[in-house]
């Protein structure tokens with residue numbers, strides 16, 4: 538029997554977010570690429586199941602985890618190289634294309650756009666532009682650019 542080590546840092550799940558987004562935040566907090574975190578969780582899930590794996594790797598209870606919007610197929614690891622997201626039939630022989638797909642289609646594991654003035658961050662450049670226009674005035678932005 539293998540001993541499952543808890544992740545050193547495990548930010549709590551946020552209810553409106555999906556399991557995939559939580560895995561992203563676990564990866565980010567532990568300075569690990571999303572892919573690596575995803576494989577690690579999958580490997581653990583193969584032995585004890587998806588929810589149990591998430592419970593063992595973090596300190597959160599089943600009741601907290603199941604409240605997340607779960608977009609992952611149950612036992613997705615049993616069909617190799619198939620997209621793990623519910624309702625998606627994408628399949629590729631190569632993991633590289635699978636991750637490209639997960640990033641582009643499901644918006645997981647991609648980079649964030651961080652506002653340079655406040656803590657706001659988003660995955661869509663369009664949302665960052667909207668945020669800058671709504672939350673910061675142009676003097677603030679100019680001042681920031683000058684200081685840079």
Ligand SMILES: [Zn+2]
Pocket residue numbers: 620621622625626627638639642643
């Ligand atoms: Zn997919």
Ligand SMILES: [Zn+2]
Pocket residue numbers: 652653654655656657668669672673
């Ligand atoms: Zn901002």
